[in-house]
Amino acid sequence: MSFLPAIITGLALGSMYGLLALGFHVTYAVSGTVNFSQGSSMTLGAVAGYFFLVLWGWPGLIGIPMVLVICAIYGLIIERYAVRPFVQRGSDNWLMATVAVGIIVDNLMLFVFGKEPRGFPSILAVTPIQIAKDAGVYPLQLLIPVVGLVLAMLLHLFTRRTRHGVAMLAVVQNPNAARLMGIDVGRAIAASYAASAVLAGIAALLIAPLFNVSSDMGTLFGIKAFAAAIIGGLGSAWGVMLAGLCLGLIEVFATNYLGSVYTQIITFASVIVILVVMPHGLLGRAGVKKV
Amino acid sequence: MNFSCSSPSLLHRRGFVKSIAGTALAAALLVTSGAFAADPIKIGLVTALSGQSARAGEALTRGATIAIEEINAKGGVLGRPLELVRRDDESNPAKGLLAARELIQREKVAALIGGLDTPVAMAIVPFVNNAKVPFVDPWAAGTNITHNGAADNYVFRVSAMDQDVDKAILQYAVKKYGTKKPGLILVNNPWGESNEHGLKAALKAANIEPAGVEKFQDNDVDVVPQLSRLKAAGADALFLVGNVGPSSQVVKSLDRMGWAPPIVSHWGPAGGRFTELAGPNAKNVIFVQTYSFFGDLSPVGKKVMAALQAKYSDIKGPADITPAVGVANAYDTVLLIAAAIQKAGKVDPTAIRDGFYAVDQVDGLIKTYNKPFTKERHDALTENDYIWTRFEDNHIMPVASK
Numbered sequence: 001m002s003f004l005p006a007i008i009t010g011l012a013l014g015s016m017y018g019l020l021a022l023g024f025h026v027t028y029a030v031s032g033t034v035n036f037s038q039g040s041s042m043t044l045g046a047v048a049g050y051f052f053l054v055l056w057g058w059p060g061l062i063g064i065p066m067v068l069v070i071c072a073i074y075g076l077i078i079e080r081y082a083v084r085p086f087v088q089r090g091s092d093n094w095l096m097a098t099v100a101v102g103i104i105v106d107n108l109m110l111f112v113f114g115k116e117p118r119g120f121p122s123i124l125a126v127t128p129i130q131i132a133k134d135a136g137v138y139p140l141q142l143l144i145p146v147v148g149l150v151l152a153m154l155l156h157l158f159t160r161r162t163r164h165g166v167a168m169l170a171v172v173q174n175p176n177a178a179r180l181m182g183i184d185v186g187r188a189i190a191a192s193y194a195a196s197a198v199l200a201g202i203a204a205l206l207i208a209p210l211f212n213v214s215s216d217m218g219t220l221f222g223i224k225a226f227a228a229a230i231i232g233g234l235g236s237a238w239g240v241m242l243a244g245l246c247l248g249l250i251e252v253f254a255t256n257y258l259g260s261v262y263t264q265i266i267t268f269a270s271v272i273v274i275l276v277v278m279p280h281g282l283l284g285r286a287g288v289k290k291v
Numbered sequence: 292m293n294f295s296c297s298s299p300s301l302l303h304r305r306g307f308v309k310s311i312a313g314t315a316l317a318a319a320l321l322v323t324s325g326a327f328a329a330d331p332i333k334i335g336l337v338t339a340l341s342g343q344s345a346r347a348g349e350a351l352t353r354g355a356t357i358a359i360e361e362i363n364a365k366g367g368v369l370g371r372p373l374e375l376v377r378r379d380d381e382s383n384p385a386k387g388l389l390a391a392r393e394l395i396q397r398e399k400v401a402a403l404i405g406g407l408d409t410p411v412a413m414a415i416v417p418f419v420n421n422a423k424v425p426f427v428d429p430w431a432a433g434t435n436i437t438h439n440g441a442a443d444n445y446v447f448r449v450s451a452m453d454q455d456v457d458k459a460i461l462q463y464a465v466k467k468y469g470t471k472k473p474g475l476i477l478v479n480n481p482w483g484e485s486n487e488h489g490l491k492a493a494l495k496a497a498n499i500e501p502a503g504v505e506k507f508q509d510n511d512v513d514v515v516p517q518l519s520r521l522k523a524a525g526a527d528a529l530f531l532v533g534n535v536g537p538s539s540q541v542v543k544s545l546d547r548m549g550w551a552p553p554i555v556s557h558w559g560p561a562g563g564r565f566t567e568l569a570g571p572n573a574k575n576v577i578f579v580q581t582y583s584f585f586g587d588l589s590p591v592g593k594k595v596m597a598a599l600q601a602k603y604s605d606i607k608g609p610a611d612i613t614p615a616v617g618v619a620n621a622y623d624t625v626l627l628i629a630a631a632i633q634k635a636g637k638v639d640p641t642a643i644r645d646g647f648y649a650v651d652q653v654d655g656l657i658k659t660y661n662k663p664f665t666k667e668r669h670d671a672l673t674e675n676d677y678i679w680t681r682f683e684d685n686h687i688m689p690v691a692s693k
Contacts, residue, residue, distance in 0.1 A: 119564070136549055252513075256519065
């Protein structure tokens with residue numbers, strides 16, 4: 001594979017990681033916590049999408065919003081039952097609780113959906129566009145980075161330029177002061193979890209046609225997306241998206257020049273190296289805790 | 292008064308209970324010994340009956356059931372009917388081993404059929420060799436299942452074996468496409484590993500140098516980088532080993548590259564809805580099978596087809612028997628077990644194992660077996676018994692036989 005096709009394949013792959021990783025950023029920016037099983041949220045979105053859009057043949061105008069609503073409700077449930085009770089007690093056990101919820105969801109999906117992988121057809125993943133020799137991509141693969149970058153930009157603008165956004169950021173800085181300023185801290189955190197799961201739902205609907213729907217499709221994606229979120233700096237939407245793209249490029253270049261046996265070794269070794277050199281991630285900033 | 296009265300009556304009651312128990316025991320003994328002559332010979336089946344491989348497990352059940360009914364209609368084996376006892380292993384090695392133990396120790400099966408997945412079969416192999424009960428694998432292809440190194444081997448197979456499939460893949464590609472430099476694209480798990488050894492050995496024996504060996508993960512979305520390396524290295528055909536999901540990712544990645552080399556594959560694509568997952572180019576993948584109900588059927592084929600249609604209302608034609616491999620392998624497995632018990636002359640596991648070596652001719656579905664097993668050869672099928680197939684819509688159709 002020559003240089004240009006490798007870049008295109010890498011960016012398309014990386015934007016999938018980045019898109020899913022934005023979900024980690026959203027909750028972290030507001031509450032300092034994350035849903036560790038973001039991959040399972042994606043599986044949930046894909047399975048819901050499969051039922052609504054493929055199996056029951058609902059039109060996209062109804063089916064897609066319904067998938068996102070289900071994801072949002074799921075996000076609210078995660079926050080209410082797997083995060084809030086522990087954070088209120090000042091405990092870090094939300095970490096294990098979110099992993100546990102993920103495992104429960106994976107098994108529920110196995111129960112509802114079955115083990116057999118199924119296709120998720122999309123008109124955007126039928127005819128590849130030949131960008132260069134040997135470098136065809138489905139239109140959907142070009143759409144994913146666009147959606148990812150637009151969402152990253154919207155998140156950035158929302159948190160920096162709008163009253164609600166600034167209020168949400170205030171929550172993580174000092175929840176008590178924020179409360180005194182009249183900010184509904186609980187609601188802000190709940191909203192961030194809903195948004196996080198919706199992002200996973202969007203990622204699911206975009207990725208499923210390129211992949212297949214299966215009950216364990218989110219597992220590896222979730223891990224790679226988390227790596228992207230950490231490399232990018234959890235606090236920065238741009239950083240997370242950028243890190244996703246880097247991860248995709250590293251993966252493709254490692255496979256391309258060294259062979260697929262080394263892909264995972266090189267990819268995750270790079271994650272460690274980046275974190276050693278830049279402990280706060282690509283665009284993250286060191287948090288200052290005032291006492 | 293009460294005391295003096297109750298004491299003898301208590302004693303009396305004890306004696307009564309004793310005599311009742313004695314009679315019951317005697318009656319039970321009589322009943323069992325009386326029933327023994329007509330007692331069925333139990334054949335165990337450990338396979339996935341739920342989850343991803345449930346359809347395959349059902350196919351094994353159907354093949355075995357048809358064979359057992361046919362044998363029982365002719366008076367059974369050694370004058371006793373055969374009975375199938377099934378257990379679900381959920382494709383889980385630990386559960387498979389547990390089920391095998393239960394069938395052998397509690398149900399006292401004369402022989403065990405099982406092993407849809409190589410890891411499950413591998414978990415059962417040491418146990419059956421220890422328990423000295425014949426175990427016949429009608430599906431899993433891992434070479435080490437029958438080549439398990441045990442001094443006293445009780446494991447047989449009526450299915451494809453990786454090592455032979457690898458030889459067959461190369462033979463077919465050379466004969467059909469004149470392949471000189473194949474590229475290997477293998478799933479990164481023990482199954483891929485097993486076939487990497489087999490394919491490399493087959494290539495070495497044929498003095499052919501592969502263009503390269505590339506691995507892909509079960510969950511890879513994009514296999515373009517791996518395939519591009521093989522293309523750049525001058526691969527003129529692809530040898531594919533992977534389950535249905537990952538295999539479909541290979542087909543879709545080839546679509547995007549606009550590259551259409553011949554693809555010769557192990558039987559992974561047969562395990563699911565390959566056309567739905569891989570799209571229209573699924574038909575480009577030629578994969579190995581042991582049997583197909585399409586085309587001109589042998590007399591045994593016609594007989595089994597008719598029996599299947601009569602027994603299962605969902606079977607209208609050959610397209611409804613999926614996976615055909617499961618039905619055919621299980622049918623032949625039961626025939627061979629019955630022949631081995633007949634040769635043994637008694638229902639004793641070790642005698643039955645030796646009976647397998649003595650089996651001379653059995654008219655099976657896949658072929659007519661002629662001395663299929665020896666002490667050195669525990670696989671009834673060879674690379675010459677495989678057929679080549681591809682998906683046409685949702686049906687597995689033969690492209691060429693032998």
